[in-house]
Every structure is written in structure tokens, then in C-alpha cells.
Amino acid sequence: MPSVSNAAKLEALAADRFAEAQPRQLIVTIYALYARDEHNWLSIASVVRLMGDLGLDGQAVRSSISRLKQRDTLRSVRVGGVAGYVLSPATIEALREGDRRIFDRRRASLAQGWVLVVFSVPESERENRHELRARLTRLGFGTVSPGVWIAPGTLAGEVHDVLARLGLADYVDIFVGQHLGYEDLVDRVRRWWDLDDLSTRYRHFIERYGPLAKTVKRTEPTEAEAFAGYIRMLTAWRALPYLDPGLPLEVLPANWSGVTAAALFAELDEALRPLARQHAMLAIHG
Secondary structure (H helix, E strand, C coil): CCCCCHHHHHHHHCCCCCCCCCHHHHHHHHHHHHHHHHCCEEEHHHHHHHHHCCCCCHHHHHHHHHHHHHCCCEEEEEECCEEEEEECHHHHHHHHHHHHHHHCCCCCCHHHCEEEEEECCCHHHHHHHHHHHHHHHHHCCEEEECCEEEEEHHHHHHHHHHHHHCCCHHHEEEEEECCCCCCCHHHHHHHHCCHHHHHHHHHHHHHHHHHHHHHHHHCCCCHHHHHHHHHHHHHHHCCHHHHCCCCCHHHCCCCCHHHHHHHHHHHHHHHHHHHHHHHHHHHHHC
């Protein structure tokens, strides 16, 4: 039988159902990695080329870009007569926050305590209430009760800055402290966060990308292969640091899968990111 190329192995590993990303998610990952060094702008042609390396055709890419424009994730701008898109200011800020979560996440300890956000929003301002809950969810907060949300104390500064910037501070009180009783904190944490779902997501990431790490160790990928593997891997990982805000290991189940998943992400990030970037820069600058 003919041997299977390294590229084919990488592509097969990237096709797992659970990890499959929408084209617009892949586009956001590409912009997050490469546009900010290009004045936040990429030409449509370069995005189509890069997405083609992920197996997506130009029509699907343009349709996804149109939806991202409608959401004000991207904005249409011509540079030197060339059609392209820039990141919106809100997207740039969100990506900056994401950089810390994705690439510089530190797990909290019990000694660092907890941050509580207590809020009450009038029914007449339910849009602000929805925005507040959505933002706290995005930051990784767990729900103690409808108006009381909790996270590791390491997030106190981040949540303070985010809510102030969004104009939601008037609805909120923020407290930092220790859990003093009475129910066991491990049981409480399981009630405040869906740890079963989170553990399942981590295990799927490990099952999907553990083989990718082994493939890369055996044979160094080409730049194009590294790009295809890295973009899909990073897109799959991006949501996890928001679902798990770095909960202390002391309150998590033994052999928590998030530790193994984080180590796997760091390994693949180190191995693939430089090669992927070289491929992307060649496609962008042609």
C-alpha cells in the first residue's frame, strides 16, 4: 500500500467532528495571529489563500467574511486600491484580552481567594443585564445565584476593568475574599461550574491533538502543514480558557484533564507557531 504523507496525516487529524470549527472562527484566528502586525488589515485575497490551505473555497470564505462584517468583527477597508478588512476596535480589545487568557494563563490557588460580582439590573434595562451576564460568562465566572457570580480571585482586576470599560459598573458590586463555609468547597465548585462538560471538552482536545503532537515529533512538518494544524488546533483551544478560568486544582477532580490539555497546547504552540507564521507571511506578502 502507498505510504500516507505527513500532510495527509495532519489533515486527517484536523477533521475530528468535535473540534471542527466554523469558517468564520478560523478567519478570526488568522486575523488574531497575523493581522495585528499588518496594521490590523489583511487583503481578501490573502485570507482566501490562507483559508484555501485549510480546505475551504473562496465562496465560503467571502460569505463568512460578510457575516463577520455584519457583526462588526471586521470592517471593509481598501489599502492602495486593494480590497481587504481591518479588525474593529472592539475586536482588537477582545483579542488583546484573549492573548492573556490563551497564551499566559496561570492557574489560581485557594490562597488567592475568590472574586464575587453582585448585580441587580432593572427589567427595563434587560439588554444591559444580558450583556453583563454574557460578559461574566465569557470571563469564566460561575453562577452562585442569578445575581451573584464567582471566579478565582486572580480575575478581580480583569473583571473590574472590563465592566468599567463596557459602562456596566453602575450595576455591580465586586468583592474579594475567602470561602469560610459551610458546605465543602469542592461540592460548591461542581455546582457553580459544569465540570463534567469542561472535562469532556478537555478530553476531546487531548484525543484530537495528542496524535497531532506525536506526528509532529516523528517528522517535522512543512510550513504549510504546520499552518493547517496550528490554525485548527488554536481555534479549538481558544474557548477553553474562558470556560475554565484557572480554577484551583484543590477544588477539581483528581487527575484533572485540563492540566494535560494545557501542557499539550503549550507543546503544539511551541512546535507549530513559528513554522505556521512563516507560511502565513508568505501568503500575505505573496
